[in-house]
Every structure is written in structure tokens, then in C-alpha cells.
Amino acid sequence: MNEEKDLIERAKKGEHTAFNLLAKKYIERIYWHARRMLGDHSDSDEITQEVLIVLYNKLYTFNFESNLYTWIYKITTTRCLNLLRKKSIQRFFSFDNFEDIGDCGNFEDNLIEDMENREKIKQIDKALQTLPVKQRQVFVLRHYDGLSYEEIAEITGNKVGTLKANYFHALNKVIERVK
Amino acid sequence: MKINEEILQKLSLIDNSDFEKELETLIKLGYSKDEIFRTVNSLRKLDATGIKLNDDYKSSLIVKVNNKVNKTNNLIRLNKISYVLYISLFVLFSIFIYSSIGFERQTNNQIITFNNNDKAILNQLKEEDIVKSSTMTDLVETKIHKSNITYKPEERIKDDELVAIAEENKFALSDNYIPGVDDVLLYECADEEMLKSIFKNL
Numbered sequence: 001m002n003e004e005k006d007l008i009e010r011a012k013k014g015e016h017t018a019f020n021l022l023a024k025k026y027i028e029r030i031y032w033h034a035r036r037m038l039g040d041h042s043d044s045d046e047i048t049q050e051v052l053i054v055l056y057n058k059l060y061t062f063n064f065e066s067n068l069y070t071w072i073y074k075i076t077t078t079r080c081l082n083l084l085r086k087k088s089i090q091r092f093f094s095f096d097n098f099e100d101i102g103d104c105g106n107f108e109d110n111l112i113e114d115m116e117n118r119e120k121i122k123q124i125d126k127a128l129q130t131l132p133v134k135q136r137q138v139f140v141l142r143h144y145d146g147l148s149y150e151e152i153a154e155i156t157g158n159k160v161g162t163l164k165a166n167y168f169h170a171l172n173k174v175i176e177r178v179k
Numbered sequence: 180m181k182i183n184e185e186i187l188q189k190l191s192l193i194d195n196s197d198f199e200k201e202l203e204t205l206i207k208l209g210y211s212k213d214e215i216f217r218t219v220n221s222l223r224k225l226d227a228t229g230i231k232l233n234d235d236y237k238s239s240l241i242v243k244v245n246n247k248v249n250k251t252n253n254l255i256r257l258n259k260i261s262y263v264l265y266i267s268l269f270v271l272f273s274i275f276i277y278s279s280i281g282f283e284r285q286t287n288n289q290i291i292t293f294n295n296n297d298k299a300i301l302n303q304l305k306e307e308d309i310v311k312s313s314t315m316t317d318l319v320e321t322k323i324h325k326s327n328i329t330y331k332p333e334e335r336i337k338d339d340e341l342v343a344i345a346e347e348n349k350f351a352l353s354d355n356y357i358p359g360v361d362d363v364l365l366y367e368c369a370d371e372e373m374l375k376s377i378f379k380n381l
Contacts, residue, residue: 027237032232
């Protein structure tokens, strides 16, 4: 924890190496959170870069009142929700078919080496994309990112009771889909 | 018996090591073994703990971010420089405008320097004939070319009197005296007092 604090302090002072170490530490969490929310590699890639840039530019405002990862999840969640909103508007006005989500072909082969895991990711992506956004958000934060309801409440601004209900509904639906 | 919210959450967060123990507890509570296995199996399908990103991909992402950050920083620096340039240009322009106005004022002050004799001449000119002007040249030209100067008949000096005045003041005429032209000038300025003062000043 102290090591992370030291890294943050150094990155705040503009030290690139410290920022790169922080980015390396959180890049996987950011990518997978975005991936589960969006179900698409290129969007997740874009969001990961955006979040890291925001982290670089706004790190000086971080005052250690919360955990850095809560702060990062907050930025990632907001960005993902904004992108989903934007996409739903685009989909409304577009004649294109948006059904093929999560199929990134050869590019994804380079991303994850294990074939079995690649198939698993596709399955998870498909199952998660059937959930409403709010349920998906809670499910991803709780099930995959392992955050407590209190932390999720801090990130999403919802009450713990609502989050628990959303999680239960989401879990039930996902289990039904993958059975 | 359908698995309720609490059990489902417990199962979703359960480790492999705890599973056997939890399974026994749940069976004792009356839950169907098949139902528990199906749920746990589904949850395992959703498990993504073993999935990691390729290291090369992670590094390439960090490089992309660094490039974007550097590009943004350069743009910010360029913006700052352009702001400074704009402000400098504005200041220079303001100084130029201010100095131009100052120079104009100074030049005008230098041009309009009347002595007492000039003032006496100007006082004799009718105020309505003087078009306000900034230079002495303008004053003289206005006086010469102004055609709407009217005089009362008794004020107008006769030709022979004019000649007499001119003869009387011949010594005062310059070497550049041009017959005809200067006479016209004198005639146009046909006011005895004024003529005398002009000759006096020549």
C-alpha cells in the first residue's frame, strides 16, 4: 500500500516511470472491466487508453480519501456507460446490424494466447450483454472485480439494497443463460 | 427447493476448497444436489480468474497512452506559446497605435506655433471665414481660395488705393514678387488694416 502511495506521489510530480508502473498495475483490471461492460475488444481497448490518460491528467486531484482502484473503477464505469449510451443512440439511428458483439477475429488471438480462455471470454461476453446495463455494472463489479457493496455504492452512487437486488437478478439471469 | 439469493451469492463467491463443506451444509438444509451442481457449474463457466492479457499487448497499450500523453503535452505547450505570441502582438500593436497618436499630437503641436503677430492677423480675420484647420498652410489656403468672403461695399478698397498702398510698401515686397498673382492675393485680402499688417510682417 505504501509502495502504491509512493508511486502515486511520484506520478503526481510528473515522473513518467512511476505513472507507467501504476498503469501496468491497473491496466488489466481496467481492460477487463471495460470488456465485460462493453463486450467488445476495440471499445475496451479505447476505453482503457482513455482511462489511463484521465488517470495521468487528473492524478494530481487524487487526495487519498478513497482507494485508487475505486477511483479508477469510477472513471472506467462512467466512460463505459457514456459509450454504451452513445452506441445505443447510434444504433437507434443506424440501419446496420449490431448483433455481432464480441467477435474480434485474429486480433483477439494475439490478445489472449489460451484457446480455451478465448472461447470462455466469448461465452461470458454473450451472457453479460443480455443483462440490462445497471445489473451488468453491479454484476461485473461484484462478481469479477470482487468489490464490496459499499465500494460499488461509492462508485455507482446507488444504495446497497438496490445493488444487492440488482446483483441477485443479474446472477440468476446469467446462470440461466450459461446452463 | 430453489436456491435463494443468499445461497446463490455464497456459491458465487465460494472457493474450490470450501465447496465440499458448503455442499454438505446445503444438502442438509434441503437443497437439491443437482440444483447446486448445476448452479456451481454455471458459475464456473463464468469464472474468468485464469484469463490474463498478453504482456506484449499490455506494453503496447502503455506505449500508446504515453504517446498520446506526450502529444497532448506538446499541444498544450504549443497553445501556451501561441497565447504568449498573441498577447505580445497585441501589446506591440497597442504600443504602435499609442505612439502614432502621440507622434501626431507632437507634430501638430510643433506645427501650430503662432507668434503674437500671427495672432494679430488671425484676430483680424472674420471668425466665420476661418475653417478650423490644424496647419498654418490650411489657414492660408482657405483664406486665399475661399470665395464666399463678402465685404460691404464701403469696406472694399478701390484699385487705385490698392496700388497706392502697394507702391507705398514696395520695399517690403519680396524678390519673389510675381506681378498679377500677388496683386490678386492683395486684392483678395482687400482690407487696409490687414494689408498694412501683412506688409509690416513681410
